[in-house]
Amino acid sequence: MASLAERSGAPMGERDLHDDEIAEIVRALVESDGRVQRLDLPRRRLWIKRQGSKVMPVFVALQGLAAALFRLPFLRPSPQLAPEAMQAREIERLRAFGKAGFPVPRLVYASATAMVMADAGPTIAEHMRRVRADAGAHDAFLVKGAEALGRVHAAGLSHGRPHVRDFFLADGAVGFMDFEEDPASVMPLETAQARDVLLYFLVVTSFAASPDKTCPAALDAWLRHAPVATRRELRTLASVASRILPLARLIGRVHMGSDLRRFIMATEFLMQAPLDRAESPNTAKAGQDG
Ligand SMILES: Nc1ncnc2c1ncn2[C@@H]1O[C@H](COP(=O)(O)OP(=O)(O)O)[C@@H](O)[C@H]1O
Ligand SMILES: [Mg+2]
Incomplete structure (x- = not known):
């Protein structure tokens, strides 16, 4: 009932x-x-x-500044x-x-x-901690999250801050929580969705036990559902982000914070990822058996 x-x-x-x-x-x-x-x-x-007891992190303020300086809409923070x-x-x-x-x-x-x-039960981050001794099972959650994010995008939605901390499992399906950010209110939907992918890959590149295998598998999983406009936007976003890389690496030499390190890793992966392949209907090839 x-x-x-x-x-x-x-x-x-x-x-x-x-x-x-x-x-x-x-x-x-x-x-x-x-x-x-x-x-x-x-x-x-x-x-x-x-709501209301959260202060705007310095990182968000800097991000807004960078968005304005470099004219990068995907960096624009959600309105406070x-x-x-x-x-x-x-x-x-x-x-x-x-x-x-x-x-x-x-x-x-x-x-x-x-x-x-x-209670929505344990988050995917918690599930991952429980199986961390098993690299395959651990990373499969990251791929599953990417697949679910593709479905979210196919449904015309964007999450805003996709992270395994805010994903959970309900009867085997990925569920979502924490919808505070609403980037689609300050940028086109496909930009907000491409931004979701970049943000999610900050998580994938840094959490994966076997990044060389898991990053491409997660991208393929996202691509299975991703709208064409978003794939295109992701390509643009990856190339724009890659132009910031030299600056990011330079700052990293002085102070390599974890946000910066993740940004560099995710951008390095996405800029060389075969996103063009996505345009052909043969993308959804077999290859990951979870
Ligand atoms: N309904 C819920 N069921 C299970 N866990 C929850 C629930 N709401 C919050 N949590 C836990 O609390 C954490 C923080 O909540 P969240 O809504 O993400 O707030 P924040 O904006 O501070 O990240 C989540 O990552 C999750 O671990
Ligand atoms: Mg949260």
């Missing part, structure tokens, strides 16, 4: 909570001011996410909104993903700036 739980379009504020749970949530909201909080209740685990608007945007995007058939955490309650979600 499809319960309220399974419906993705429940109106904001609709409750699916027991009275004792409401008391616990109110207590958690009052007693703590953490941004994301796990609440282990007798019946189940819930998550509270509050007031907490209420931020949450409305996150809920709206969560619903859009749910409506398109992607698993998303079920929203059980929302106030103006706090949302309470059902």
Whole structure:
């Protein structure tokens, strides 16, 4: 039976909570001011996410500056909104993903700036940690995430900040959470999607146990579903990013932060990746048996 739980379009504020749970949530909201909080209740685990207690990282500010200096739309940060608007945007995007058939955490309650979600289970990052002794199983998650990201793009959506920390598994399918960023509101959809791919490859290149095998497999998996316009945009983006590489390497000699190292690795991979092959219908060849 499809319960309220399974419906993705429940109106904001609709409750699916027991009275004792409401008391616990109110207590958690009052007693703590953490941004994301796990609440282990007798019946189940819930998550509270509050907007407004996150400061803009220096990296995001620098990114905005670089976007303006180099005229690179893909670097443009999502607009920083007031907490209420931020949450409305996150809920709206969560619903859009749910409506398109992607698993998303079920929203059980929302106030103006706090949302309470059902537990979506371990994130893919957690699954990966559990199997890290098995390189094949570990990296298969990265490929699976790339495939799911391709499906997201084929559905006309962009994630904004794709990371295995914000992906989970629901009956074997990849689900998504954390929809705070909305790059498609400040750049064309295909640019936002190509940016998703670059961001996701920051994760793939740095997490893969066998990057030489896993990076191409992940790209192939994304290409299986990716819209043509996005493939084209990714090629442009990779070539633009590659022009920043010398500067990035130079900065890296002075201070190689982890963001910078990931950017260099992902760009180096994407700029030499056979993205052109994507235009031919023969791309989806066999070769990865997971
Ligand atoms: N509904 C949920 N189910 C399971 N884990 C969750 C849920 N909501 C949040 N989390 C965990 O908390 C982390 C942070 O939440 P997220 O929405 O990504 O906030 P942030 O913007 O701080 O990254 C997630 O990466 C995940 O590990
Ligand atoms: Mg997150």
